[in-house]
Amino acid sequence: MILSTKGRYGLKAMFELGLQYGKGPIPLKVIAERQTIPENYLEQLIAILRKAGLVKSVRGAQGGYLMLRPPEEVTVGQVLLALEGPMAPAECVTDSESPKCKLASGCVTRGVWEKISHSIHDVIDTMTLQHMIEEQISTIEKE
Amino acid sequence: MILSTKGRYGLKAMFELGLQYGKGPIPLKVIAERQTIPENYLEQLIAILRKAGLVKSVRGAQGGYLMLRPPEEVTVGQVLLALEGPMAPAECVTDSESPKCKLASGCVTRGVWEKISHSIHDVIDTMTLQHMIEEQISTIEKE
DNA sequence: TTTAATCTTGACAAATTTAGTAGGGTATTC
DNA sequence: GAATACCCTACTAAATTTGTCAAGATTAAA
Numbered sequence: 526m527i528l529s530t531k532g533r534y535g536l537k538a539m540f541e542l543g544l545q546y547g548k549g550p551i552p553l554k555v556i557a558e559r560q561t562i563p564e565n566y567l568e569q570l571i572a573i574l575r576k577a578g579l580v581k582s583v584r585g586a587q588g589g590y591l592m593l594r595p596p597e598e599v600t601v602g603q604v605l606l607a608l609e610g611p612m613a614p615a616e617c618v619t620d621s622e623s624p625k626c627k628l629a630s631g632c633v634t635r636g637v638w639e640k641i642s643h644s645i646h647d648v649i650d651t652m653t654l655q656h657m658i659e660e661q662i663s664t665i666e667k668e
Numbered sequence: 669m670i671l672s673t674k675g676r677y678g679l680k681a682m683f684e685l686g687l688q689y690g691k692g693p694i695p696l697k698v699i700a701e702r703q704t705i706p707e708n709y710l711e712q713l714i715a716i717l718r719k720a721g722l723v724k725s726v727r728g729a730q731g732g733y734l735m736l737r738p739p740e741e742v743t744v745g746q747v748l749l750a751l752e753g754p755m756a757p758a759e760c761v762t763d764s765e766s767p768k769c770k771l772a773s774g775c776v777t778r779g780v781w782e783k784i785s786h787s788i789h790d791v792i793d794t795m796t797l798q799h800m801i802e803e804q805i806s807t808i809e810k811e
Numbered sequence: 812t813t814t815a816a817t818c819t820t821g822a823c824a825a826a827t828t829t830a831g832t833a834g835g836g837t838a839t840t841c
Numbered sequence: 842g843a844a845t846a847c848c849c850t851a852c853t854a855a856a857t858t859t860g861t862c863a864a865g866a867t868t869a870a871a
Contacts, residue, residue, distance in 0.1 A: 526748075528669065528757045529858065533777065540776045552817065566860050572819080585868025586816040601780055605669075614671045633683045634676065636803045637744055637795060644787040652780060660779045672829065695846065709831050715848080728839025729845040812871100819866070827858070837848070 528609060534562045535570045535608040536601065540661075542580060543596035543654035550582075550589030570608065577607035596658060602649035612649060613642040675752040677705045678713045682747050683804075685723060686739035686797035693725075693732030713751065720750035739801060745792035755792060756785040 537560040545551045553571065557564040571590060574580045579599065580590050592599065605612055611619040615638040680703040688694045696714060700707040714733060717723050722742065723733050735742065748755055754762040758781040 526669070526671065526675075526752050526755045526757070527759055530860090531858085532669075533758060536777050536780065550817095554817085563860065565862075568819080569860090582818060583868090584816095584818050584866080585870090586814095587869060588817050588867090590818090609669050612669045614669070615676060616670055633800060633804050634679050636807075637679065637792075637800065640791045640795065641788060644791045645784060648783045648787050649780075652783065657776060657780065661776050664779075673831090674829085693846095697846080706831060708833075711848080712831090725847060726839090727837075727845095727847050730840065731838085731846050733847085814871080815869090817866100817868080820864085821862105822864105823862080824860085825858100826860100827856100829854100829856075831853085831855105833850100833852080835849090835851105838846085840845080841843090 531570055532605050532609040534560070534567060535574065536604050538562065538567060538571060539574070539579070539599070539604050539654060540657055542590060542592045543599070543658055546592050546596055550587070550591045552589040573607055574604070579603065579607060596654035599654045600650050601652045602646065605649060612645050614638045618642045671752060674713055675748050677703070677710060678717065678751040679744065679747050681705065681710060681714060682717070682722070682742070682797060683800055685733060685735045686742070686801055689735050689739055693734045695732040716750055717747070722746065722750060739797035742797045743793050744795045745789065748792060755788050757781045761785045
């Protein structure tokens with residue numbers, strides 16, 4: 526159940542944007558280099574994040590990308606939702622209406638999926654980019 | 669991040685085997701019908717579960733499959749691990765040795781993956797097939 | 812105003828995974 | 842020996858993943 530590179534690369538990119546918050550745009554090339562992500566591929570990922578309203582772009586020389594909101598207000602869950610789709614083990618426990626599964630009462634696994642989904646969301650909807658940044662700082666200090 | 673049908677079908681099949689525990693073998697055909705799973709496909713899935721030591725088979729007429737251990741001793745995590753691989757969002761937080769990721773200290777996302785992984789395992793390593801059966805019974809009673 | 816940096820879009824594609832289907836072989840029981 | 846049921850392998854269509862590549866649009870700065 527490993528996430529795809531979309532989510533993994535995307536969250537790393539958002540971390541870099543979070544570090545840079547308030548300091549003007551940062552070019553994609555720099556993010557790609559720092560996190561070792563193929564630049565052309567990252568382009569596609571950040572387009573998704575832009576459409577999701579998480580980042581905006583500044584064109585032209587000295588341009589780049591920047592976060593719309595401060596890192597305290599952006600959760601890991603928002604980033605992963607945009608890139609990976611709903612972070613739930615089955616469709617029937619997704620927020621979106623799921624009229625497909627009419628076995629609601631007959632389904633023997635639904636309870637399991639609900640519990641997994643809740644436990645994941647407890648983490649990702651609570652954790653923000655700011656938390657990631659702070660954790661990173663304390664890790665470096667210990668070295 | 670929806671699970672594949674492997675895990676979803678497989679857990680449903682294990683539930684049926686759990687219900688039947690102690691009552692002799694149950695043919696695959698019956699499981700497939702009850703849970704609406706393509707029989708030939710389920711054959712492949714149960715082969716995986718057999719190799720993982722979760723079920724055993726009895727060949728010939730009146731044969732079928734049965735669980736090796738009582739449903740109280742089989743966790744959802746064991747089933748999903750066999751069918752879906754490690755239930756973690758990234759390789760680096762898998763139990764198996766992961767020498768690939770040497771960025772352990774430099775990786776900015778590892779902390780996130782660890783937390784997600786822990787929260788998932790809190791659920792799936794605790795929940796057994798017996799729990800699923802009990803939950804199902806109480807659901808039916810309420811109707 | 813030219814140039815260079817940068818974003819934007821869309822096409823292409825190899826590799827892998829998913830979700831099966833199909834069919835022949837083997838063991839057991841009645 | 843016929844019926845039942847597991848066992849194994851091969852095949853495949855479709856989707857997803859993980860990129861690459863090229864052309865063009867936009868803007869800042871010299």
